[in-house]
Amino acid sequence: MRFLEKTKKKKNLTDKKPEDKSDPVAIEQEKLTISEQEKLTKEKERLRKKVNKLIKKQKMKQVREIVKEQEDLKPWGQEAHVKVGCRLIQLLMDTAYIQPPVDQSGDGSLDICPAFVHVLKTVTKDAQKTSRRYGMIECDPLVHKGMEKTARHMVIPYMPMLVPPINWTGYDRGAYLFLPSYVMRTHGAKQQRQVVKRTPRTQLEPVFEALDTLGSTKWRVNKRVLGVIDRIWANGGHLADLVDREDVPLPEEPDTEDETEIKKWKWKVKDAKKENSERHSQRCDIELKLAVSRKMKDEEGFYYPHNLDFRGRAYPMHPYLNHLGSDMCRGILEFSEGRRLGKSGLRWLKIHLANLYAGGVDKLSFDGRVAFTENHVDEIFDSVDRPLEGRRWWLGAEDPFQCLAACINLAEALRSPSPETTVSYMPVHQDGSCNGLQHYAALGRDKLGAAAVNLVGGEKPADVYSGIAARVLDIMRSDAEKDPATNPNALHARLLVNQVDRKLVKQTVMTSVYGVTYVGARDQIKRRLKERGNIADDSALFAAACYAARTTLTALGEMFEAARSIMSWLGECAKVIASENHPVRWTTPLGLPVVQPYRQLGRHLIKTSLQVLTLQRETDKVMVKRQRTAFPPNFVHSLDGSHMMMTAVACKKAGLNFAGVHDSYWTHACDVDEMNRILREKFVELYEAPILENLLESFQESFPNLTFPPLPDRGDFDLRDVLESPYFFN
Template sequence: MHPYLNHLGSDLCRGVLEFAEGRPLGRSGLRWLKIHLANLYAGGVDKLSLDGRLAFTENHLDDIFDSADRPLEGRRWWLKAEDPFQCLAVCIDLAEALRSSSPETFVSHIPVHQDGSCNGLQHYAALGRDKLGAAAVNLVAGEKPADVYSGIAARVLGIMRIDAQKDPAVFPDASLAKILVNQVDRKLVKQTVMTSVYGVTYIGARDQIKRRLKERGVITDDRELFVASCYAAKTTLTALGEMFQAARDIMRWLGECAKIIASENQPVSWTTPLGLPVVQPYRVLGRHLIMVKRQRTAFPPNFVHSLDGSHMMMTAVACKKAGLTFAGVHDSYWTHASDVDTMNRILREKFIELYEIPILENLLESFQQSFPTLCFPPIPERGDFDLRDVLDSPYFFN
């Protein structure tokens, strides 16, 4: 793989890369190519239903043709996209297809992406069989994609509105709630929600929100900005805990197990569902001492990353067996437009197959076998979410 020009790179790199082998679009492929263009344009369009995204593309065909024919001399509509070079590449491909005598037989080389929806939380919701969490991250069907960031923002806003009605003399945060109630939106909480699966701390959440508030310039006094960020971080973490209680419980359990092992000056190690052994390398440099805190805080995100890596590998192997071309970046799976429906079916089936394995039970058993003298906490209680609901969820990956 080239160190600079590869599919893990920037929008420019991805925009100039295509599959070596092309495939005829077919009816479904033409539809997915249009949806893919809307996803790349983004700016809120990618939050619409699939039919809404399809309509967006069809309503902008003049702009798409203009972008394909005169990318620099024309109206430059493609430059308004969040991923402009990838958008331009699809504009060119789609224009050629639509102008051909038979769009459905047009051979396309464009990789079409299907992305997970806050993928770390999807894995935690499946681990905990958490109905509320599953609905928030599109493990169950909905008319349009659920937006976890907007959902958390709405919860934060609800808490702050209640706090704003309280007496500041009794509840000092009431004055902060009144200031912040008009600042709460998706962007304010997004980074904290994204990093929650990596074990973001209160201090980390405070600093993230402080940066967002500082960018807006509404609070100019440094002391007031700091106090407001503290309150907003506390409220955001409360909202996260309410919506993803099962995820929090599992994170806490994983961290406790890691602390118990690391306290014996042993690194945390486990075997992924695919049989890959993993050992956390965090030691004091030059000494045979384990970094207990680092072992504890790193284990939950590392463990979940090993699960999402297992899901990708299972999907890639199944796609190869089915004759599909597959590429992937973390929770973004790529294939030809004509094969998106098949890949979507496969990745859902493999997700269910992965979580039908008793993953936490196997992990606890491996810890107990490796450290028979140590006492580990019991696995957190699971909910009653039906994994097979994922099969019918169009926005699980979309």
């Protein structure tokens, strides 16, 4: 009562005196207010009717323009999204129930139970010896069981398009007709998004043109390959890199009280559950891809709208069945338009089949690859006629489904009375030789590096991985001859000298261009050594991996000295900029502005109807180390993205069908020679520009008060040699 009395007194003191209704001015103002409200209501009603009519006529572009003009329709913030989302989840839990079968309810009753429940669980991290409570939404085991066998119930919004995508004209204008489409995947990086939005359209025209070109390529489903995949999947999978559809059985609990045996059993159970979880994820992925394939298989053709990541690499916006995907996806897809092979196309189709079979065949000369294919004609015919009942030669390929597709196309041609007139729908790939190092060799005009990655011609392709392995072997042989008492590396060298091959060093060489660290190289090599099982002792395995990693990085530094110096220079520039709390930013040769998104994350608490959520939010402070280590690989990715897009536009103008996967360029077999000429010319054109000089100048203009290290020394490699290199892309 006292509280109410105090509240009333306070209200009386603060309430304003009501306006005098007899005041003519007040009456007139009230009339005006009512009149404005009526007008506003009528205008909203008019717009509502107009929008409904336009929706019925499917004129969504005009609807969007009307909606954008209404200033009161502001976007929700993150907090509103979270609160509404949690409330919707809560409503789902309150209304969604499941009724178990009679035989599972125990007493024959038909009680219903919630399909979803909200639970709090404590998760302990053994390594950090800390625990945290997490809120989770769990579904009833029956619901989980119903969903785990298939992914066909899932809604896939961004499907391939049956009509050509809309040309890009702005940050959010282009690609899909009605679905939200953005030219760049910024993933919440606000500064990157704003920079792209502010960039003049004329500056971004080359990027828009390239994305439009990639999106205009028309695809279709290869029904014969899809039929084989469906048969394998229906029979349980477990062939051609498809996951087994059955789970690994959990080991039975041992009938013993021996703690050691029980501990081993628990570890085996843990491993089996992990394997089953991974299989479940892979099964869902395959089901999604097959669902799209089956939906699109009777279509005459379809298109993939493309957009960019923040570095300027292009990706299809549809995430499942696309040519960036697995061997299964690539085997299912082919060009919708067919073209006659011709003499050149028939030869390239044979080379392509050898490349797909791999196993070292792709390291032969072109004539050697043609000979390999011609020597296996009987196996090719058998693979086509009896893919699952015959000798299954195609299953031995590194890319089995793509190999099967090539077998089908080549068999059709070879069985034709005129093979060269056979129409081919097959995309034939030309892949860069360790493409990241190719870009570094061109940047540094490095003769030794250029020869190692096929920027100069040769009788057969140079294999950079074998070259590094040979140098590593030389170092280890030298160390093995030394006295272990004075040189501890001698023992490790003697242990490893018979295990060094290209496979041991390949991953480290591949990732060296992306700034692999000593720890990363050590872990990569350790995994390869562990797979071989020749070193049983864990401590000896670790020591050997440490030595092999150091030796591999030494060999890399010797062979690609210019690349290492450029990587170091880029990292130092990034460190100078990030130390002043600025993100590293640059503009690609095609005019795309890039801002590295790496900032420290803060915590933001939001109280919802379910629980208090902790969300991450970007702060104003950049991550200095991440800005520095990520800049060299990101910069090179922006260059390989530029090269691919320049090639795409030029191929389109030359009348070629083109598709690109970063450093892998695709066209019809009959057009490979023309595409090879174009991609080499565009590579030379890209690197004839003073890229590093322009980058340094842009840094100095943006940060005039900072001091940057001088440009690294470069060699005298002649870029024009690339034009005559047959194995630059092969």
